[in-house]
Amino acid sequence: MTFIFEVNKNKFYKLKKNLEFIISLPGASIFSSLVDSLQVACNYKELIDCIDAVIKKYGNLTRVIVGTDIFIVLTKPEDYKLVLTNVNGNYKSSVTQTWEAILGDGIIRASGVSHKLRRKIIHPLMNIKYISEYITFFDSNFCTDILEKNVDGPMFDLKPYIAQYVFNIFLVTTVGIQGIAHKDERDILHKQKELFKDAYSKVIKPWLRLNWIFFTKNRKQMCIAQNTVLDFIYNISPRKPGNYTALQYNNYNMTIIQELKPIFYNYYDRVEQIRVNASNKSYDVSDENFLDDIRNFFAAIQNTITEATSFIMLMLAIHTDVQEKLRQEILVTFNNDKIDVQRLLSMRYLYMVFQETLRLFPVVPLISRQLTGDIKLESCTLPEGCYVMIPIFAIHRNPMYWYKPLEFIPERFSSTHHRYTYIPFGVGLRDCVGQKYAFLFMATIIVNLLRRFRFVTVGNLNDVKTTTDIVLRLQHVKMSIFRI
Numbered sequence: 001m002t003f004i005f006e007v008n009k010n011k012f013y014k015l016k017k018n019l020e021f022i023i024s025l026p027g028a029s030i031f032s033s034l035v036d037s038l039q040v041a042c043n044y045k046e047l048i049d050c051i052d053a054v055i056k057k058y059g060n061l062t063r064v065i066v067g068t069d070i071f072i073v074l075t076k077p078e079d080y081k082l083v084l085t086n087v088n089g090n091y092k093s094s095v096t097q098t099w100e101a102i103l104g105d106g107i108i109r110a111s112g113v114s115h116k117l118r119r120k121i122i123h124p125l126m127n128i129k130y131i132s133e134y135i136t137f138f139d140s141n142f143c144t145d146i147l148e149k150n151v152d153g154p155m156f157d158l159k160p161y162i163a164q165y166v167f168n169i170f171l172v173t174t175v176g177i178q179g180i181a182h183k184d185e186r187d188i189l190h191k192q193k194e195l196f197k198d199a200y201s202k203v204i205k206p207w208l209r210l211n212w213i214f215f216t217k218n219r220k221q222m223c224i225a226q227n228t229v230l231d232f233i234y235n236i237s238p239r240k241p242g243n244y245t246a247l248q249y250n251n252y253n254m255t256i257i258q259e260l261k262p263i264f265y266n267y268y269d270r271v272e273q274i275r276v277n278a279s280n281k282s283y284d285v286s287d288e289n290f291l292d293d294i295r296n297f298f299a300a301i302q303n304t305i306t307e308a309t310s311f312i313m314l315m316l317a318i319h320t321d322v323q324e325k326l327r328q329e330i331l332v333t334f335n336n337d338k339i340d341v342q343r344l345l346s347m348r349y350l351y352m353v354f355q356e357t358l359r360l361f362p363v364v365p366l367i368s369r370q371l372t373g374d375i376k377l378e379s380c381t382l383p384e385g386c387y388v389m390i391p392i393f394a395i396h397r398n399p400m401y402w403y404k405p406l407e408f409i410p411e412r413f414s415s416t417h418h419r420y421t422y423i424p425f426g427v428g429l430r431d432c433v434g435q436k437y438a439f440l441f442m443a444t445i446i447v448n449l450l451r452r453f454r455f456v457t458v459g460n461l462n463d464v465k466t467t468t469d470i471v472l473r474l475q476h477v478k479m480s481i482f483r484i
């Protein structure tokens with residue numbers, strides 16, 4: 001009894017300390033934060049626009065309410081660097097609970113020892129040496145061949161074509177499968193997208209988390225969507241947990257590529273090594289965790305690369321001078337040769353275009369944490385238990401750090417900038433493990449597209465329409481293509 005009392009007293013004091021700190025911060029009143037939060041929930045405002053407006057008004061270290069939680073927003077590089085590189089800033093915030101249907105207990109949501117172990121396994125597998133082996137798969141004619149029917153035709157949406165290509169490359173590089181039955185592909189991608197939208201809705205409209213009240217048609221659809229994606233992952237996984245049985249066994253028409261060691265085969269070898277060597281048996285990756293990590297890679301690769309490549313292609317179609325300059329670099333570097341990593345990495349202008357697009361359109365626009373201990377900043381101490389948000393989108397468009405922040409100027413990356421004002425892949429202990437994979441894959445697509453086609457669109461940067469769920473997305477990528 002005394003123990004329970006002590007534990008609750010402790011919790012109460014932590015909460016009190018937390019609230020007192022939040023209220024002491026300069027910024028909008030809790031009441032007006034609540035009004036902003038309701039406007040987002042009712043979709044009168046986009047979350048990232050709302051956060052942007054709050055920061056513009058109140059600056060660094062302010063507060064916003066998202067759903068049921070109050071977040072402290074950090075925009076000063078020195079401050080968020082201290083949080084993201086501190087072990088007390090290693091836990092994801094409550095927001096990620098709503099991502100469970102998409103990510104399960106995979107590495108992106110995991111915390112503590114389980115996260116540390118899986119990151120230790122995955123991180124080395126994503127270095128340039130390993131990723132270079134996948135270049136021959138990134139570099140396929142399929143990427144350009146599927147667009148042939150649109151040459152000299154009317155405007156069309158490029159995004160579904162990129163999504164189809166990314167799906168194929170995800171399969172071959174992670175689990176070594178080529179030639180999946182195409183009838184399922186659209187359905188799986190569509191259901192994954194619905195799950196993303198649903199997870200985001202639950203963040204900003206917390207009442208939707210009460211599944212038992214809202215067991216509506218939508219909830220049933222989400223259960224079907226979740227099971228479809230899980231079944232797909234189960235069917236493609238090289239290892240299957242004993243206690244999971246696919247609802248539908250899809251006998252995909254697939255070929256296993258023998259000459260390649262895909263990411264999750266390497267991953268499993270490392271798990272086996274740990275099992276043999278570890279004296280502590282709890283230091284292990286369960287088969288369920290293994291499956292969830294494939295599911296996380298599916299979500300990460302499919303969504304970030306499809307959206308980021310779409311943003312780059314749209315920027316090139318709007319800024320035809322940049323497109324031409326990049327094409328010249330591509331022709332000088334490769335002409336019609338097969339793509340290799342050394343030459344890809346030598347292309348400075350391509351890298352600038354990549355960086356500038358992710359500055360304006362960071363496909364992961366916000367990151368958040370819940371602190372597991374106090375963190376001392378220069379101006380104050382963030383208390384244990386508080387929620388912290390780092391608005392990458394707003395930081396990348398802050399005029400204090402960027403000259404003409406709303407313009408697309410790849411050349412700005414020809415000179416150095418403050419290391420922590422540009423963070424599309426996050427920073428510190430949980431930064432993106434897939435950044436090299438992302439760059440090499442996207443760079444290969446762009447080289448192949450630009451040396452075969454010219455891309456043209458109508459409108460300018462102000463006409464670009466985005467939406468956010470967990471990822472920043474383009475609504476569509478309408479353009480025409482012509483042969484070079």
Ligand code: HEM
Binds near residue numbers: 358363368
């Ligand atoms: C343009 C493409 C991408 C962008 C902008 C991006 C961005 C990010 C960001 C900002 C984080 C940090 C999240 C946080 O701190 O809470 C992250 C984490 C992560 N990313 Fe990416 N990502 C991209 C592509 C990829 C790809 C292609 C993969 C897989 C091959 C991947 C796998 C991951 C994983 C597993 C994590 C979690 C790392 C951890 O928590 O330890 N990402 N990504």
